[in-house]
Structure formats: structure tokens, C-alpha cells
Amino acid sequence: MEPRKDRVEERAAEQTGSKVGTQRPVEAPPRNGGGEAPEAPFRERRKRPRISETPPAPPPPPRLDDYEPIIGKPELDELRFLARPLLGKTVKMVNSTSLGGGVAEMLNRLIPLLSELEVVTRWDVITGGNDFFEVTKAFHNALHGGDYVLTKEARDIFMMYNEQNRQRMQFTEDLFVIHDPQPVGLVRSRERNRGKWMWRCHIDLSNPHPDVWGFLRPMVEEYDATVFSSPAFSRQLMAPQYLFFPCIDPLSEKNKELDPAYIQKVCDDFGIDRSRPIVTQISRFDRLKDPVGVIQAYKLAKKYVDCQLVLAGGGATDDPEGAIVLQEVMEAAGEDPDVIILNLPPWSALEINALQRASTVVVQKSLKEGFGLTVTEALWKGKPTIAGAVGGIPTQVIHKLTGVLVHSVEGCAYQIRYLLTHPEFAEQMGKNGREHVKENFLMTTNVKRWLLLFQILLGMVRKEKTT
Amino acid sequence: MATAQLPAPPVRWARAPFYFNSAAHLLRIEREKATTLGELLAALRAVPSESIFQHTFRTLQEHHFIREGFSNDYAHWAFAACNEVGLAERLASVDVREFTSVESLRERIVQIVQDYLNRNPRAADRVAMEPFYFCASDAVVVPTPFVGRNLAEFRDCMNQVSIHSIHYHFIEARLRLKLNSNDFSVWLESELDMGRIADQFNRIDIYTSTLQDVRRTMVRVIERALHSQA
Incomplete structure (x- = not known):
């Protein structure tokens, strides 16, 4: 199908902005707010995206006490108690980037909290040339099971930069946490030092390229402990392996509570009608997230229940494949005015938060997934969630208790219908989902996990015998 | 109008106070995993007791907010990944409060799975939709400031x-x-x-x-x- 001309124009005009293509009628949606000037036609408003064209300055990280209304004082007291024996101990965390990506985002929150607990934590970032990061990118893909020919040159580049960084950095701390494969070779500094070394692997090692894993493994085996995001992502190793679920920060832009007026404004800007049910999937325009499958499921469900579908994500501007997938999505949507497709820039956390909160049901129909933090975000907002049973999603979505798991377009369509027509069940599941996140997938829980692991490795704790 | 107030009853003091504690848990990934019920049975016999504790006592805590019948991880896996509803029901009926040692709890779970496989031998090798990954829990006691x-x-x-x-x-x-x-x-x-x-x-x-x-x-x-x- 030939893409509609107006969509292409809109896309060109909104590369940094919001809406890519919708066919909503021009009439204005109902509004909750009053006292505003008469509205311009809907399409007109949507052509002026209110998302800034450049990233806004990040807000200051929250302080520990800010979490008290969320997790309660006893939980905070527990963190303070667990931190007390570590007073005077120092920690170094190392990864490969200070900006962008989930690991840097997580460290930006974790480290201030550890420091506030007086567990002095230093964050170092390894440096390297383009050749190093080309090799590590190839390693990353190969560790996820991709094809790759490991050459001596690639091995030499990897080791040379690890050695350079090792020489450049000081390793005087008591505890070292090395994140992901890029800096894994820094562990060779442990020969000169005491201290305990942990390797935090954020990626899925369930099916690694044997040559790449064979090359990295001897270095991994030198660590005192390893930490994985799921048992399914781990490998058999000599050192103990711990399970730290990825987590979200309930006070981040993407997850904090929002003023209802702001949620309404975002919906108005994007042409979303809040008087009718809203089914939303937030994800990159990537085939593994199956956005076309979501549209098919929506169309099947729509035969029985009136609803709108919002597909919001990024990746179509900076990723050539993303642009192709976006085109496929627009073609699948056809002329349906109730399919709203939004290509958002990476700094749209507040808008994504608002879209999730405005949703009646959230879908994450992935065909392959890491842990699936967008699912965590939806659960945290108490939204009934339908998700593909892949990667780390079943850890979060306990079928029919904290969400529903699906394996097909038809299954997804049925669950959309069911949840939209059984609001009490959906609401209870949403409540359960939020509690599940509160118990297991919040930043503060991970702070506790780190404090416990540090104490265990330093031999500071008497473990409770539970037999 | 003056009202007569009854004297407050004397407070009954405990002979010894109650010190509230808590426990913090860290999850360890064990080496064992099961892709069939037969493998589950073998691993149930071999894993450390901290693993049995994790998948029974501790999982109850992790899912403390669920009223609708979450019991233990073995029952959940038998139902969701193996589609063995009869086994899932029997495993779900295990009440951890009846056990004062993890070893006796292990025996009970092993017995249920063994009995089921004796009656349904073909179920032993049927491959589950998702593997069961055995984990274990390292627990640390955390005192609280609360004293009654x-x-x-x-x-x-x-x-x-x-x-x-x-x-x-x-x-x-x-x-x-x-x-x-x-x-x-x-x-x-x-x-x-x-x-x-x-x-x-x-x-x-x-x-x-x-x-x-x-x-x-x-x-x-x-x-x-x-x-x-x-």
C-alpha cells in the first residue's frame, strides 16, 4: 500500500517531535479542563508537538527519604541498617558509558543512593577508540546468539583497551562491580589488590556464540561473584551467581505520579480520546516487539469492543530498520482513525508516563525480550497488562494474577476483549501487578540486594539458617 | 456535669519484651534446572535446603499480595509450564505451616511428584514450555527499632x-x-x-x-x- 502523502509530510515535519501518522477525524476530543481558548482543529494541534527538540536537563536524583511514601519507613530503616556495617568501605563501579542505555540510567540512580547511605561508591567509565566499541558491539550481538567470526585482531583490540584502562585506573577500593562484557578484563588488577570483585552481566547469556564466550569466560571465572538479571540468562560458572532483577525508579520521569491535568494534556496533544478505552504498546519500532501483531490483535478485538490503539516508541529516526518497521506499522494500521502511532524522541519519558497512565490496558506483545522493563513500568502504574511469554516477562507477569501472558495474535485479541469487558478483574490484576513490582523490581530493592551482596562477600553477615 | 471516670485497668507487662526483627534475602542461582518433571524430581532430591526454602516459604513472601491462590513455585510451574493440573493441585495443597523443617517439606514434595509420576509415567519426560530454574535464598536477620x-x-x-x-x-x-x-x-x-x-x-x-x-x-x-x- 502506498503511504499516504500527508503521513509522510507529517513524519518529515516531526522527526524530533511526536505524531507520525494517525487518521483521526478533525473533531476535538472531550476535554476535562475548562476555561481554555476555543480549540484549533485537532490535526492542527497535533502538528505542533510539545515535546522539546532537545533533551531537557535531567532533574536531580531523588534522596532516600523521597522513597518513604512509596516503600514505607521500615523498608528505609532496613536499608540504613544493612548499610551500617559497610561504613568506611569503598566501592568502585565500572561500565562503558556514562550516558544513554539502561545501565548508565540505573547507575545514575543507584550510586547517589549508596553514597547517601555512606557506602562511598565511585563510578568509572572505560575509554576506547571506535575499533574497541565496534568489537564490543559485535561481541554483544554474538553473546546474544548472533553469527560472528572471532578473529585474533578482535581479541587483541579487546585486550589492549582493557589493559589500557587497567593501567589508567586506580583499584584501591574494597569492592569492585564491573558491568557487562566491555570492561570484564579489569579483573586482572585483582592480583595486586585485596578486595572482592563482582561481574554484573546485564545481557542474556543463555545462547552465546561459543568462541566469544570461550574467550571471555576465563576472565569471568576470576570474579568472586557474578550477578545476572534472570536465571535463564546465566551460565554455569565456578563462582556463586546471584539474581538481581532489573528495576525501575518509581521517582523517575517515566514512573513518577503525574498531575491528571498533564495526562489529559498529553492525550489531547496526541489526539487520544479518553472517553473510550485505550490499548497501548510502548516500544521501539522493532519487529521483535511485534507492533504489526498488536495491530492485528486490536483489529480482531475491535469487532467486539470499541477501543483505540496507541503504538508509541522511538527508533524510527536513528535506526534504518526502525523506519522500515514504522512503515509496515502504518500500512497495517491502514485508514483506521483509532490507531494512533507516535514516534517519540528518546527524551519523552514524561509523555510515555502519561500515555501509560491514560491507558485502559497495556500490551507488550514481544516475540523476543530481555527483561522487559516497559512491562515493569506498566505494572507499576497498576495497569492490566497483556504480554508475550518471552524473556524476563514471565518473571513479572504471573498469568492471570499480575497480568496475562499470550503466545499469539489471537490470544492477545481475546485478552484485550476480556480485560476491556471485565474491569473488576482487570483492576485487581493491576493492583497485584503494582505490588509485585513494589516487592521485587524497584530501585530500592536493588540497593538492598547490593548491600547484602557486599556484606556477604566481605564475610560480615551471619546468614540465617532456614533449614 | 461532672462525670465519674473508671480507673484505667492496670497494664499487664510482659515478662520479657518482644523484639521485632526482619529478614533480608538475596537470591542465588543454583546449578540445577529442570525441563521435565523427571528432572524436577531428581533436582528436588539434590538441591540444598535453602533452595527448597526459596521456592516454598520465601516465594510466599515474594507473592504476599496475592489472594487468589499462589502457593509455591513447583505448583505454579507444574500448572503453567507443564500443564499438569492434577499435580499442580496436589503441590498447591502443601501448607508450609505444617512443616517445622525444610527437610520434611522436601520429603513431602518429592513424595507428591514421585506418586504422580508413578501413576503417569509418560509425564516424566514431557518437555515443559519453560525450564524450572532452581534458586536459593541467603537470609540475613535485620533488627528493627520496634519493641513491645x-x-x-x-x-x-x-x-x-x-x-x-x-x-x-x-x-x-x-x-x-x-x-x-x-x-x-x-x-x-x-x-x-x-x-x-x-x-x-x-x-x-x-x-x-x-x-x-x-x-x-x-x-x-x-x-x-x-x-x-x-
């Missing part, structure tokens, strides 16, 4: 401690005490001579209540007792 020296203080503390503290004293306690009871009931009976409240606590159904419900029920029981004292 009489029933009213005990109730106030009960209202304020974390849900993990409730789990620690009310559910995990039997493994320490080696008794079909809990820390609260033992203290109420031995330090305050309040055996009736202790019994009422022991009759609370943890499988149809969330831990918050458990807390609320216990507080209600205490308040009734305080009211009748007054």
Missing part, C-alpha cells in the same frame, strides 16, 4: 513493622522454633499468658489472605482483647 513490652505496644509495633517482619515472625519462625506455631503466639502465651490470642493467631489462613490481611487480622484480635480488658 505489653499488648498495646505490641499492637502498635505490629501496625508499623514491614511486611517482611510479619513473614519472619509469623511464617518462617516455625523453622527456628521447630514448633507448629509462630514467634508472636509463643511470646503471647509464654510472656503474657494470653494463650487464647496465641491460638487465634495460629488459625489465620495465610493462603487466602495477603500478609497485610494477616497483619490486620492480628491487630483486630489484639484490639478486641484490649477492649475486653478495659
